[in-house]
Amino acid sequence: MSYLNLDTEYESGDVERLRKEVHEIAREELRPVGREIDRMSDDEYQRIAADDSPYWDVMRTLKSHGYHRAIIPEAVGGGGQFSGREFHVLLEELAWGDPGLAMAFGVDLIPAIFASLPFQNGLDETYLQPYLEDEDAAVQGCWGVTEPDHGSELVMPNSLLSEGVTDGGSIARTQARAEQDGDTWILNGEKARWLSAGPMATHCALHVNMDPDGGSPGLLCLVELDQPGVEQGDPIGKLGQRGCPQGNLVFDDVEIPPENVILTPEMLHPDTGYVSMDQILCITSAGMAAACTGLARAAFEEALAYARERAQGGKPICEHQSVKLQLYELFETVETMRTYSRAVVEHVWERNLETFEFDASSQHALAAQVYCKRAAFEVANTAVQIHGGNGITHDYLVEKLFRDARVKLIEDGTTEVLSLEAAEDVVENYEIE
Numbered sequence: 113m114s115y116l117n118l119d120t121e122y123e124s125g126d127v128e129r130l131r132k133e134v135h136e137i138a139r140e141e142l143r144p145v146g147r148e149i150d151r152m153s154d155d156e157y158q159r160i161a162a163d164d165s166p167y168w169d170v171m172r173t174l175k176s177h178g179y180h181r182a183i184i185p186e187a188v189g190g191g192g193q194f195s196g197r198e199f200h201v202l203l204e205e206l207a208w209g210d211p212g213l214a215m216a217f218g219v220d221l222i223p224a225i226f227a228s229l230p231f232q233n234g235l236d237e238t239y240l241q242p243y244l245e246d247e248d249a250a251v252q253g254c255w256g257v258t259e260p261d262h263g264s265e266l267v268m269p270n271s272l273l274s275e276g277v278t279d280g281g282s283i284a285r286t287q288a289r290a291e292q293d294g295d296t297w298i299l300n301g302e303k304a305r306w307l308s309a310g311p312m313a314t315h316c317a318l319h320v321n322m323d324p325d326g327g328s329p330g331l332l333c334l335v336e337l338d339q340p341g342v343e344q345g346d347p348i349g350k351l352g353q354r355g356c357p358q359g360n361l362v363f364d365d366v367e368i369p370p371e372n373v374i375l376t377p378e379m380l381h382p383d384t385g386y387v388s389m390d391q392i393l394c395i396t397s398a399g400m401a402a403a404c405t406g407l408a409r410a411a412f413e414e415a416l417a418y419a420r421e422r423a424q425g426g427k428p429i430c431e432h433q434s435v436k437l438q439l440y441e442l443f444e445t446v447e448t449m450r451t452y453s454r455a456v457v458e459h460v461w462e463r464n465l466e467t468f469e470f471d472a473s474s475q476h477a478l479a480a481q482v483y484c485k486r487a488a489f490e491v492a493n494t495a496v497q498i499h500g501g502n503g504i505t506h507d508y509l510v511e512k513l514f515r516d517a518r519v520k521l522i523e524d525g526t527t528e529v530l531s532l533e534a535a536e537d538v539v540e541n542y543e544i545e
């Protein structure tokens with residue numbers, strides 16, 4: 113058996129049907145297109161956002177299946193079919209196919225998730241309905257948090273607060289700032305060149321002017337990127353996850369109408385706000401953990417297939433005890449990753465995307481992200497080792513998966529910084545019965 117269903121919900125049908133459907137798309141489209149994009153020359157990669165790019169073929173397939181709709185509640189016109197379990201299945205399978213393309217699809221969802229929050233209805237006609245109806249990948253979202261001079265500090269508000277960062281500190285002087293002009297906000301400044309899908313995005317869920325010192329923690333707004341004053345950077349050349357091109361955004365007197373403000377400073381306030389930054393990070397942490405599981409499973413399966421074929425000393429290398437043990441450990445790690453990340457995805461889904469209570473356990477969500485990122489890197493590393501010399505060549509998928517896994521240790525917050533943030537929560541809030 114290649115995929116053990118550890119509970120009956122899988123066997124009940126719908127979830128397993130979804131898994132098989134997404135797996136087929138991952139195998140037939142994401143994996144070959146992900147490899148094609150990975151091998152593009154620098155010149156070709158600069159054209160990755162062009163209309164004829166294979167990137168769009170994948171996004172069109174995913175949208176034509178309505179996966180972007182299925183995660184949005186029915187109440188706001190979405191399909192609402194997915195449970196947390198199905199969301200996990202979707203992300204694991206897509207990342208099994210290609211970790212970069214899976215992330216590009218993941219960030220596409222972020223502005224739509226925000227725009228569909230129950231207290232936000234100003235974007236229904238201008239953004240949300242066209243997004244939900246889109247089957248041609250005409251709409252692509254991205255998420256703008258980090259800045260050239262503000263990386264880790266924008267994803268670790270709690271641990272910085274405990275270090276006594278004051279409003280005179282550099283965080284208060286973020287590079288992207290929104291100033292109110294009547295009802296409208298005027299946006300100026302820059303977001304980092306790390307924005308996933310930044311070069312091809314049509315919309316950005318943008319955090320501006322964050323100040324975790326207890327003053328204004330900032331504003332979260334939807335920015336349409338095809339308007340005057342917005343400059344989208346070219347895709348950066350990079351080590352891995354090339355299926356998810358990254359680039360900066362620069363804003364020069366860009367107008368944000370009041371209906372595009374999703375979370376006001378009051379709503380985002382760490383003490384009094386309805387949605388704190390750490391609850392937003394719970395959603396992305398859960399998704400990242402599921403995606404890392406898919407990456408690790410792909411690397412494990414590549415290593416297993418290779419070890420069954422490759423013979424040394426008169427027998428397949430999988431029959432040598434040390435290799436057999438390595439394969440078992442990869443299997444054990446992937447199964448543990450799935451069990452933990454699935455539990456966290458279901459928990460966060462229920463607290464933050466179903467009941468909208470925004471009280472998910474941050475320590476568990478961050479731990480899932482950190483554990484799964486590290487585990488994916490270790491699994492990919494061992495999978496390369498099992499391939500011997502072949503493992504470092506472009507001919508074998510594990511070489512690419514290893515680079516993809518390396519990138520994950522930094523994406524959405526470095527493992528060190530996310531661990532510090534989780535540690536803060538554990539020390540402060542873990543209840544000993």
Ligand SMILES: Cc1cc2nc3c(=O)[nH]c(=O)nc-3n(C[C@H](O)[C@H](O)[C@H](O)COP(=O)(O)OP(=O)(O)OC[C@H]3O[C@@H](n4cnc5c(N)ncnc54)[C@H](O)[C@@H]3O)c2cc1C
Nearest residue numbers: 255256257258263264306307308522523524525526528529
């Ligand atoms: C693949 C990928 C995708 C990404 N996608 C997005 C995206 O879609 N949107 C977006 O906004 N950003 C995105 N990012 C940016 C990402 O969140 C940042 O790269 C990350 O948070 C680290 O910031 P930095 O690169 O500026 O590094 P820095 O913050 O400069 O950190 C450098 C080093 O210092 C350490 N460090 C920093 N501060 C501390 C501290 N207080 N205590 C201890 N150690 C510290 C870090 O761990 C790191 O090792 C992405 C990055 C990658 C690699």
